[in-house]
Amino acid sequence: MTSLPRRVLRALDRFHAARPWDHNAHFHRWILRQFPRRVESALDVGCGSGDLARLLAGRAQRVHGVDADPAITARARELTSTALPVTYTVADAPAGLPDGPYDVITCVAVLHHLPFSRALEAFRDRLAPGGTLVIVGVARERTPADHLLSVASVPLNIVMALLENRGRPAPRPVSMTARTSPADMTFPEIVREARAVLPGARLRRRLFWRYTLVWRHR
Structure with a gap:
């Protein structure tokens, strides 16, 4: 959220310290919709406390x-x-x-910690024919579209936090406690490098400071 004034960022930090919610888990149901209802095998890279892995177990x-x-x-x-x-x-x-090989590979808010192209190559090489790679990632804000989505995410972020916590203080979700570091690649850079490794990959900017990538191994 680098496009926001520091005073706003500090206020948001205080708000979410009392009412945290998991931005990454918000995308889990969307992830499940990207592949068939039943698959043989799935790999979750950067699984954290296993929230997504347990959901994948209902499908794989x-x-x-x-x-x-x-x-x-x-x-x-x-x-x-x-x-x-x-x-x-x-x-x-x-x-x-x-x-592998795996029918589904997922990676949520982890790719920016890894060597980008090498990681995508490793995912590609472990994906079974017909398999699906689904990534939810974090990009560095630079373009007007990035900043617009960042500003739009702020009121929605507050609403989600209130709905998740029903106005009561809550412990920080376990899956959010791992170390984090800022992203150093912009979304256009991510699109360019991703499509060089994964031709035909579909990438979209998303609310809540995330982007998504879906690629199917033909």
Whole structure:
């Protein structure tokens, strides 16, 4: 939200410290709509506390969650029922990713921590023919469209926080506790580099300071 005045940013920080909600989880249902209702295998890169991996388990016969943080991966194991077909591995992406192939690969708010093109190549190479890659990412704001979406997101962000917390203070969601760093690529740069690796990839700017990428392996 770099396009907003510092005073506004400080006020928003105070507001969301008391009423946090998970911007990434907001996209989970949208992610599930991007691939068939039943698939054999799914890989969630940067799985965090496993929220999305557990949702994927309702659609996939087996799910593999990978995260570089041992503590949050251990928390994911604690929160996941042994009845679900989900396994978790502590590994760095992209080098430490399991071989696959996978029918679905997801990556939410993690790609900006990784070497961009190399990560996309690793996802592509692990995707089964006919499989779907779904990314929710973070870009650096630069263009007028970026700033317009940022400003539009502010009142909607407050509404979502109030709805999620019903006006009551709430603990910070577990999936939001991992380390974060600012994105260094702009959306146009992301589009250009993504389509060089994934021809035909569909990318869109989104509200709540995110973009989405969907690519199907033909």
